[in-house]
Amino acid sequence: MGYNEVILSKIQSELNAIVASYVGSDLVFDGEVAFYDHDWIKKQYEKDITPFALTIESSDTTVDGKPETTNQYAIGFLCKEKDRAHYEAVFNDLYTTLTDYSFEQDNVYYTIRPTDTMSSVPFTEGSGKAEKRFEHIIRLEVVILEGLYTGKKMPITLDGSALPFRSFKILYGIASYASANTDYSNDANLHNNKATFVIEMIVLDTNVALLRNSNTANRNNYELIIGDLFDIVARYDGYEMAGEYNGVLTAYLYFTAISTSSNPHTFTIDGLTFPVIDWSIGMKNITKSLTITNSNITKDVYLGKARAYVFNVLKTNITTLATLYNKILDSLIGDGGTIGNQYLTLGFNFGSTTYTKQVVISEISDDSSNKGIWKITMLEGEYL
Numbered sequence: 001m002g003y004n005e006v007i008l009s010k011i012q013s014e015l016n017a018i019v020a021s022y023v024g025s026d027l028v029f030d031g032e033v034a035f036y037d038h039d040w041i042k043k044q045y046e047k048d049i050t051p052f053a054l055t056i057e058s059s060d061t062t063v064d065g066k067p068e069t070t071n072q073y074a075i076g077f078l079c080k081e082k083d084r085a086h087y088e089a090v091f092n093d094l095y096t097t098l099t100d101y102s103f104e105q106d107n108v109y110y111t112i113r114p115t116d117t118m119s120s121v122p123f124t125e126g127s128g129k130a131e132k133r134f135e136h137i138i139r140l141e142v143v144i145l146e147g148l149y150t151g152k153k154m155p156i157t158l159d160g161s162a163l164p165f166r167s168f169k170i171l172y173g174i175a176s177y178a179s180a181n182t183d184y185s186n187d188a189n190l191h192n193n194k195a196t197f198v199i200e201m202i203v204l205d206t207n208v209a210l211l212r213n214s215n216t217a218n219r220n221n222y223e224l225i226i227g228d229l230f231d232i233v234a235r236y237d238g239y240e241m242a243g244e245y246n247g248v249l250t251a252y253l254y255f256t257a258i259s260t261s262s263n264p265h266t267f268t269i270d271g272l273t274f275p276v277i278d279w280s281i282g283m284k285n286i287t288k289s290l291t292i293t294n295s296n297i298t299k300d301v302y303l304g305k306a307r308a309y310v311f312n313v314l315k316t317n318i319t320t321l322a323t324l325y326n327k328i329l330d331s332l333i334g335d336g337g338t339i340g341n342q343y344l345t346l347g348f349n350f351g352s353t354t355y356t357k358q359v360v361i362s363e364i365s366d367d368s369s370n371k372g373i374w375k376i377t378m379l380e381g382e383y384l
Helices: 003-020 038-044 081-098 319-333
Strands: 029-033 050-064 066-080 101-105 108-119 133-146 156-158 165-175 193-202 219-226 230-245 248-257 265-269 276-291 298-314 344-350 353-365 373-380
Touching: 003 029, 003 050, 003 066, 003 081, 003 108, 003 133, 038 066, 066 081, 081 108, 081 133, 193 230, 298 353, 319 344, 319 353
Parallel strands: 029 050
Antiparallel strands: 050 066, 066 133, 101 108, 108 133, 156 219, 165 193, 193 248, 219 230, 230 248, 265 344, 276 298, 298 373, 344 353, 353 373
8 A cells, every 4th residue: 555545544534533523414525546637526526425536746755764755735625515514614623633643554654734725616517407516625744754763653751641852862871879858769779870861851831840849859750651662660860951942942851760670689787778879898807927936027827807898878868767877876976875786787688698797887977979878887796
């Protein structure tokens, strides 16, 4: 089936749907790809139905990787004058339906845009006996893309709602910590090298709330779908105004892809999971130096080893961790009256292997360059 036949079929289908929406309507449309001229009109005049012809007026094809074709069409309808008011209602509906109309068939993408419409005065075929008719013309511009993507073929939805956009891009390898605030979810950003989705959104009344409501920043549970490329859970990191194009305002929205799989390395302190950004385990051998008689060479005797655990931890306002953080601070700043506050139970696993260690807090540092992050150093310890 060629381009013209596909377009004709779509127009015929939309006409049938429009006519069916009018209760009691007896209009029947029958179209064909043909030249709309005097000979065609004479041939169709006596039909009881409403014939129409789809005529191509011009075609322009450009090839740049894949072909893009722009066709100009005229649809000529031969209508009964006695039903003019009903026809006008149907044609108005058809014009509205075809405005910004697009569809895909056989990996070819069609976009239709009506450009003109007009009706003639009533006339007869010449004998004076036949029923009066009138002509109605609708002109269309149809852009035909083979195997190419357009903004409509690759829609963007956010939590199921269409997000009008001008452009989007994906950035990888941006290293940063997410800021901790009252809206921050502590299933946090455990991956420093992250994928950032930048969407240039067209600002409308229906989506301006994303910009106006700052409490939506750092929300973790948006479902972001970009065509058939991505379907991800994303955190909304905020926005910045982009620009104005032909009077249309746009804004850049920033999203970070959030892994839905569990972190293979989990950590607990006194049984509570806490938000770890990164970590390290240090090992130090403990030795004693001995001097060899009649020599200036010494040898070290191995006595044992000590482990230290270092965690970069998100500050948080989660109430379940408030007691834990108070205990950690008290072990450093308190007077040490309660020995239980000096020891913590550190649990961590690597895949299927779980370790439990008794530790004491050695150091807490708050680096102002990493806002919202504590560095906590722990040493293995024992009750005496």
